[in-house]
Amino acid sequence: MSAISAVDVVKRFRHLALPKQTTLKETIVKRLLGGSRNRRSIEAIAGVSFSVRPGQVLGIVGRNGSGKTTLLRLLSGVYAPDEGRIEISGTLAPLLSLAAGFHPDLSGRENARIELMILGFSPKQIQQRMDQIIDFAEIGEFVDAPVRTYSSGMMMRLAFAAAVSVDPDVLLLDEVLAVGDAAFAEKCLACVDDFRKRGKTIVLVTHSTQLVRERCDVAMWLDRGKVAAFGDPVEVTDAYYQAAKESERSEVAVQKRKAPLRTIVVFGNCQAEALANIIKKDVLVQSRFRVVYYPDYETPGQARETPTPEELNASALLFSQHGPDPFPYFDQLPKECLMVRFPSVDLNLLWPFNCVNPYNRPKPEFDWGPFPYGDRIILECVEKDMPPDEILEYYLTGWPRYKPDLNRLGQLERARLETRDGHCDLKMAPWVMEHFRNRRLFWTVNHPAQIVLREVLQRLIHASASVDPDLQDADLEETQRVYFPAGEQLSIANIPIHPKLAEELQLEWYNPHQSFEVFGKVYSYEEYFRRMIDYCVSERAAAAITAPA
Amino acid sequence: MIRQVANPFAPALAQKIFHYRWLLYELVSRDLKLRYRGSVLGFAWTLLNPLLFMAVYTLVFGVYLRFGIHNYPVFLMSGIMAWQWFATGMQIGTSSIIDGRMYVGKTVFPAELLVIVPVLSNCVNFAFSLPFLIAIVFLFHQHLGAPLLLLPVLMLAQALLMTGLLFFFATLNVFFRDLQQLVQVVLTLLFFLIPIFYAPDVIPAFARSFVLANPIAVLIIGYQHIFYYNDFPNVASLAYVFIVATVLVAAGYAMFAHYREALGEYL
Numbered sequence: 090m091s092a093i094s095a096v097d098v099v100k101r102f103r104h105l106a107l108p109k110q111t112t113l114k115e116t117i118v119k120r121l122l123g124g125s126r127n128r129r130s131i132e133a134i135a136g137v138s139f140s141v142r143p144g145q146v147l148g149i150v151g152r153n154g155s156g157k158t159t160l161l162r163l164l165s166g167v168y169a170p171d172e173g174r175i176e177i178s179g180t181l182a183p184l185l186s187l188a189a190g191f192h193p194d195l196s197g198r199e200n201a202r203i204e205l206m207i208l209g210f211s212p213k214q215i216q217q218r219m220d221q222i223i224d225f226a227e228i229g230e231f232v233d234a235p236v237r238t239y240s241s242g243m244m245m246r247l248a249f250a251a252a253v254s255v256d257p258d259v260l261l262l263d264e265v266l267a268v269g270d271a272a273f274a275e276k277c278l279a280c281v282d283d284f285r286k287r288g289k290t291i292v293l294v295t296h297s298t299q300l301v302r303e304r305c306d307v308a309m310w311l312d313r314g315k316v317a318a319f320g321d322p323v324e325v326t327d328a329y330y331q332a333a334k335e336s337e338r339s340e341v342a343v344q345k346r347k348a349p350l351r352t353i354v355v356f357g358n359c360q361a362e363a364l365a366n367i368i369k370k371d372v373l374v375q376s377r378f379r380v381v382y383y384p385d386y387e388t389p390g391q392a393r394e395t396p397t398p399e400e401l402n403a404s405a406l407l408f409s410q411h412g413p414d415p416f417p418y419f420d421q422l423p424k425e426c427l428m429v430r431f432p433s434v435d436l437n438l439l440w441p442f443n444c445v446n447p448y449n450r451p452k453p454e455f456d457w458g459p460f461p462y463g464d465r466i467i468l469e470c471v472e473k474d475m476p477p478d479e480i481l482e483y484y485l486t487g488w489p490r491y492k493p494d495l496n497r498l499g500q501l502e503r504a505r506l507e508t509r510d511g512h513c514d515l516k517m518a519p520w521v522m523e524h525f526r527n528r529r530l531f532w533t534v535n536h537p538a539q540i541v542l543r544e545v546l547q548r549l550i551h552a553s554a555s556v557d558p559d560l561q562d563a564d565l566e567e568t569q570r571v572y573f574p575a576g577e578q579l580s581i582a583n584i585p586i587h588p589k590l591a592e593e594l595q596l597e598w599y600n601p602h603q604s605f606e607v608f609g610k611v612y613s614y615e616e617y618f619r620r621m622i623d624y625c626v627s628e629r630a631a632a633a634i635t636a637p638a
Numbered sequence: 639m640i641r642q643v644a645n646p647f648a649p650a651l652a653q654k655i656f657h658y659r660w661l662l663y664e665l666v667s668r669d670l671k672l673r674y675r676g677s678v679l680g681f682a683w684t685l686l687n688p689l690l691f692m693a694v695y696t697l698v699f700g701v702y703l704r705f706g707i708h709n710y711p712v713f714l715m716s717g718i719m720a721w722q723w724f725a726t727g728m729q730i731g732t733s734s735i736i737d738g739r740m741y742v743g744k745t746v747f748p749a750e751l752l753v754i755v756p757v758l759s760n761c762v763n764f765a766f767s768l769p770f771l772i773a774i775v776f777l778f779h780q781h782l783g784a785p786l787l788l789l790p791v792l793m794l795a796q797a798l799l800m801t802g803l804l805f806f807f808a809t810l811n812v813f814f815r816d817l818q819q820l821v822q823v824v825l826t827l828l829f830f831l832i833p834i835f836y837a838p839d840v841i842p843a844f845a846r847s848f849v850l851a852n853p854i855a856v857l858i859i860g861y862q863h864i865f866y867y868n869d870f871p872n873v874a875s876l877a878y879v880f881i882v883a884t885v886l887v888a889a890g891y892a893m894f895a896h897y898r899e900a901l902g903e904y905l
Contacts, residue, residue: 102903164742165746166746167742167746167902168744169746169899183745190740190741190744190747192668192740193740194672195668202664203661203664203665204745206658206660206664207658207661207745207746207747209657209658211660212660212664216751312824413641528754615793630714
C-alpha cells in the first residue's frame with residue numbers, strides 16, 4: 090500500500106511554444122494564410138515512476154527547470170498527466186507556491202477561508218480551524234489586513250498554517266521553507282516531524298540537500314523531467330551535489346575560456362610606459378589582464394600604436410598620466426572601466442630624465458641641451474650600489490653638486506610642455522628604463538610614481554575582484570603583501586594637484602635650500618618633498634583642489 | 639483531494655457546484671464585498687446607475703421624442719435592471735479566468751467557479767434592487783400580480799444563458815484577449831438593438847423576428863411583461879430561451895473542460 094504512486098507519468102506543455110499574447114486577428118490571419126500552427130510541445134515530465142509509503146518524507150532535489158514544480162502540481166491535481174497515472178490515497182493538501190491562491194485585496198483570514206474551501210471544507214469546519222491557523226501563523230492583527238500588505242515571510246506563515254491545519258494525509262511542500270525567519274522554519278520543520286510521526290506522507294521540494302538528508306526518508310533527484318536517482322537521501326543528495334558541482338565547474342571553465350582577458354590601458358609618455366612594463370610583469374595581472382600601453386606622443390617614423398576595439402571593449406582600467414579626457418579612445422571604454430589618473434607634474438617632480446638625446450625634433454624652437462641632473466644622480470647611486478635609504482639621502486642632498494640653473498630648468502620644462510603635443514620630445518634613457526623594469530628605481534626613493542603604482546595595483550586588484558568572482562581573499566592579501574609591505578592603505582587614485590601648486594613648482598624647481606610657501610605655509614625642500622608624498626595620498630589632497638587659491 | 643475526471647457534460651458541472659457550494663458562496667460574497675470596498679456610496683451605486691439612466695432616458699424618450707409609452711420610467715426600469723445584470727455580468731465574466739490567474743493553474747482551484755461567480759454576484763445585485771423597482775411600479779400606480787411568480791424562472795433562464803455564454807467567452811478570452819473589447823462593443827450595440835428603452839412594436843415586422851430570436855431580448859421583454867404590463871411572459875419563447883441556454887451551458891462547459899489544462903499554462 091503506497092500513499093503516492095506514480096506510473097510512467099508524462100506531462101507536456103503544448104502551449105508554451107506559442108507566443109503568450111495572441112490576438113484574434115493574428116490567429117485568423119495565420120489560419121487564412123495557411124501558416125503552420127507552431128505547436129512544439131515540451132516534455133516537462135518525461136516518464137516518471139515512483140511510490141512513497143505512508144509515513145515517509147520524500148525530498149525532491151534538482152536544478153531549476155528540472156520539473157520539480159510540475160511534478161508537484163501533477164501530484165496535487167493542478168495538472169493532469171498526459172500519460173501514465175498518479176494515485177494518491179487519502180486527503181491531500183498542497184502548498185505549491187507562496188502567493189498562489191491568495192487574492193491581494195482580501196485579508197489573510199478571508200484568503201485562508203478560501204484556501205480551505207478550495208480543499209473542500211465547510212464553513213463550520215473552517216471556523217474550528219481558523220484560530221489554530223492564526224495561532225500557528227503568528228501574524229497577529231495582520232490577519233485582517235489585505236494580503237498585499239504582507240511580507241513574503243508572513244505570506245508563507247499564513248500559507249503554511251492553512252495547509253497544516255487541514256491535517257492532510259499527504260502534504261506537498263514546494264520550496265516554501267526557504268522563506269521566513271529561522272524560528273518559523275524551525276517551527277515548520279517540527280511540524281513536518283510531527284506529521285511524519287503520525288504516519289502522514291510529505292513531499293518536499295527543496296534546494297537544500299541538508300534538509301533532505303536530515304528530514305527525508307527517501308529522496309528523488311529530478312533531472313530534465315526524469316528521475317536521475319531515487320532512494321537513500323544521503324546517496325541521492327551526494328550524487329546530485331557531485332553532478333551539480335561538476336556541471337558548475339565545467340560551466341565556469343567554459344565561461345573562462347570564452348571570456349577574453351580584461352584590458353588595462355596605460356596612457357601617457359615614457360614614464361607611463363615604464364609603469365606599464367612593470368605592471369605587465371605582475372603574475373597576478375598576467376593571469377587576468379592584458380596590459381596595453383598607448384603612448385600620448387608620436388614617435389617620428391613609427392606608426393602610432395593604437396588599441397584595438399576588442400581591447401577597448403574589454404577594458405577594466407584606464408591608467409592615464411594626463412587625466413582620462415585626453416585619451417583619444419575615452420568614449421569607447423565601457424562604463425564600468427575604472428580610471429586612475431596621475432598628473433605629469435607628480436612624476437616630473439623627482440623623475441630622472443635623460444634629455445641628452447631628444448631625437449629627430451623637426452624644428453627645435455628651443456635649445457634643449459643636456460639635463461644636468463636626475464639620471465646622473467641615479468647613475469651614481471646605482472653604480473655605488475647604494476641601499477635605498479642612502480639613495481634617498483644622496484638624491485636629496487647630492488644634486489646641488491650639479492649646480493643646475495633653476496631658471497633654465499623652468500624654461501626647459503615649460504618648453505617641453507608647450508611643444509609636447511604631437512611630438513616626441515623626451516625619451517627616457519634605456520638604462521633608466523632597465524632599472525624601472527627591475528623595479529630598482531622604485532625602491533630608491535619613496536617616489537610619487539611608486540605611490541601611483543601601488544595605487545594602480547590596488548585598484549587593479551579591486552577591479553579584478555569585481556570582474557573576477559574567482560579571485561580569492563588570499564590573492565588580495567598576497568598582493569597587499571608584495572606591493573604594500575608596510576601595510577599602507579591608499580585611498581586616492583586620482584591624485585590631485587592644485588594648479589597653483591603646479592605653477593609654484595615650475596618656478597621654484599629643485600632647490601633644497603629654498604623654502605616653499607604653499608597655501609600660506611613655509612616648507613624646506615625636504616619637508617616639502619615628504620609632505621608632497623603625504624599629500625599625494627591623503628584625503629586632504631582632494632579637499633585642497635577645492636581650496637581657495 | 640477530490641479528483642474529478644473532467645466530464646464534458648453539464649451534470650458534472652452541477653456536481654461540482656454542489657461540492658464547492660461553500661466556496662462559491664464565499665467567492666460571490668467576496669465579489670460583492672470587494673466591489674463596494676473602499677467606495678463611499680457602496681451598494682447605492684447599483685440603484686443610482688439605473689436611476690440616472692431612468693432620468694436621462696425619460697427626459698430624452700419620454701419628454702423630447704415622446705415615445706408615447708405610458709409611465710415610461712416604469713417601462714424603462716423593468717427592462718434596464720435586468721439588462722444591467724446581464725451587461726455587467728458578461729463584461730466581468732469574460733475576463734473572469736484571466737482575473738483569477740492567482741488561482742488557475744496554481745492551486746487545485748475549480749476554475750468554473752470563477753465563471754459562475756460574476757453571474758451570481760450580479761444576480762444578487764439585481765435581486766437587491768428589486769424592492770426599488772417594485773417601489774417605482776407602485777409609485778406610478780401600476781399593478782403587480784401573479785406574473786411576478788414567473789420572475790424566478792426568468793432569472794434562472796438568464797443565469798443559465800449567461801453561464802453558457804461565459805464559458806465560451808471566458809475560456810476564449812484567455813487565448814484571445816481581444817474578446818474582452820469585442821464583448822464590450824457588442825454589449826453597447828445590443829443595448830440599442832434590444833427593446834429596452836422602446837417597445838418591441840416599434841420594430842418593423844421584418845426585423846422583429848430577428849430581434850426576438852435573441853434570447854436576451856426575449857428575457858428583457860419577459861421582465862417588461864411582469865413589471866410593466868402585469869402580464870405573463872410568452873411561455874413558448876421562455877421555453878426557447880431555456881433550450882438555447884441549456885445547449886449553451888453544455889457546449890460551453892465542454893469547451894471549457896477541453897481547454898481547462900491549457901488555461902493554467904497560458905495564464
